[in-house]
Amino acid sequence: MEDLDRRIVDLLRADGRMSYTDLGKAMGLSTSAVHQRVRRLEERGVLKGYAAIVDYTALDLPLTAFISISPLDPAAPDDIPDRIRHITELDACHSVAGEENYILKARVRTPGDLETLLARIRAAANVATRTTVVLSTPWE
Amino acid sequence: MEDLDRRIVDLLRADGRMSYTDLGKAMGLSTSAVHQRVRRLEERGVLKGYAAIVDYTALDLPLTAFISISPLDPAAPDDIPDRIRHITELDACHSVAGEENYILKARVRTPGDLETLLARIRAAANVATRTTVVLSTPWE
DNA sequence: GCTGAAAGTGTTCCCAC
DNA sequence: GTGGGAACACTTTCAGC
Numbered sequence: 111m112e113d114l115d116r117r118i119v120d121l122l123r124a125d126g127r128m129s130y131t132d133l134g135k136a137m138g139l140s141t142s143a144v145h146q147r148v149r150r151l152e153e154r155g156v157l158k159g160y161a162a163i164v165d166y167t168a169l170d171l172p173l174t175a176f177i178s179i180s181p182l183d184p185a186a187p188d189d190i191p192d193r194i195r196h197i198t199e200l201d202a203c204h205s206v207a208g209e210e211n212y213i214l215k216a217r218v219r220t221p222g223d224l225e226t227l228l229a230r231i232r233a234a235a236n237v238a239t240r241t242t243v244v245l246s247t248p249w250e
Numbered sequence: 251m252e253d254l255d256r257r258i259v260d261l262l263r264a265d266g267r268m269s270y271t272d273l274g275k276a277m278g279l280s281t282s283a284v285h286q287r288v289r290r291l292e293e294r295g296v297l298k299g300y301a302a303i304v305d306y307t308a309l310d311l312p313l314t315a316f317i318s319i320s321p322l323d324p325a326a327p328d329d330i331p332d333r334i335r336h337i338t339e340l341d342a343c344h345s346v347a348g349e350e351n352y353i354l355k356a357r358v359r360t361p362g363d364l365e366t367l368l369a370r371i372r373a374a375a376n377v378a379t380r381t382t383v384v385l386s387t388p389w390e
Numbered sequence: 391g392c393t394g395a396a397a398g399t400g401t402t403c404c405c406a407c
Numbered sequence: 408g409t410g411g412g413a414a415c416a417c418t419t420t421c422a423g424c
Contacts, residue, residue: 119309122302126266129417140393145419147391156308161301162262168296169259174344176316176353191388202390204314208382213316242348248331250342269400280410285402287408 114139118147119156126160171217174244175224178210179237186236193235199227210240254279258287259296266300311357314384315364318350319377326376333375339367350380 117137121128128136134144151157166172181190190212191203202215214231218224228239257277261268268276274284291297306312321330330352331343342355354371358364368379 116309119302119304123304124301126300126302130419131417141418142394142420143392154308155305157302158305159303160266161264161303162259162266162297163299163301164259164263165295165298168294169256176344176346195389203388204316204390205385205388206316206382207385213382213384242346242353244353245345245347248343248345249335250344270402271400281401282403282411283409 115147115151115156118144118151122148122157122160166217170219173218173220173224174247175216175218176242176244177214177216177228177231178206178240178242179212179214179231179235180210180240182236182238190235190237194231197227197230197234199223255287255291255296258284258291262288262297262300306357310359313358313360313364314387315356315358316382316384317354317356317368317371318346318380318382319352319354319371319375320350320380322376322378330375330377334371337367337370337374339363 114137118133121133121136130141130145130148133139133148134141137144148157166174179190181188188211191205194200194203194214199216199218200214201217204213205211206213216224216227218227224241224243228241231237232239254277258273261273261276270281270285270288273279273288274281277284288297306314319330321328328351331345334340334343334354339356339358340354341357344353345351346353356364356367358367364381364383368381371377372379
């Protein structure tokens with residue numbers, strides 16, 4: 111990874127809709143040169159995509175929680191990610207080293223919705239859950 | 251939030267660079283109608299911005315960890331987020347209800363870098379740390 | 391690998407409904 | 408609030424260095 115590519119990635123992480131024209135101006139490069147580099151970064155998979163950043167409170171999903179899960183049956187094959195992938199309230203699924211096997215991130219509207227969600231997770235994956243509620247997010 | 255707005259948000263979450271023309275086609279609406287709605291969503295803060303999604307392994311930051319922290323001096327005023335905001339390895343800082351006060355998300359290159367990072371966090375914020383290393387991320 | 395120009399698209403603003 | 412048209416900006420491709 112060259113320095114120029116690194117700067118492009120940084121700029122696009124800060125503003126994913128920045129135009130190639132503006133990227134070029136910001137880096138002292140022609141539009142086509144920037145375009146070419148971005149295309150190569152996309153093809154190589156360094157830039158995996160672009161996403162709008164959303165205010166979850168405005169979407170009526172003000173409650174965020176981290177849910178750590180442990181299988182109840184340690185002998186069962188571990189297909190937990192597949193078993194819970196369909197649950198749209200889940201933002202992320204990380205396999206981790208530590209007391210629990212996975213950490214999930216969930217967004218819901220109310221504590222009642224969280225309660226329902228936990229029940230669904232336990233049923234779908236046959237796991238025990240440990241939940242940490244997010245009070246606020248100073249930055250992300 | 252109307253249903254049309256919700257669909258716009260969903261589409262832009264999936265592809266933050268989607269053009270207003272394509273958004274309009276996907277929703278059976280004119281370009282200007284979509285444009286106006288997106289602008290209002292941005293002004294209202296529902297759409298907070300756009301970001302490129304990056305492959306951290308390709309950026310040479312293959313190691314992700316969750317770091318839970320607890321203040322060593324419970325009497326000290328809690329300005330922990332401000333004290334660690336300058337640390338660029340940190341992706342997110344959540345204030346949480348639970349055993350610890352904050353959960354941080356960090357990206358580094360090597361275990362050695364993680365060790366150094368933890369020392370820096372402890373020194374900057376006068377906290378104890380508990381770290382959970384991410385082995386893989388089935389989805390995010 | 392970069393530049394500059396040309397053609398095709400998309401964006402943005404304004405007006406009519 | 409929605410749709411259409413025109414001016415402008417951006418994207419994308421290509422020849423030349």
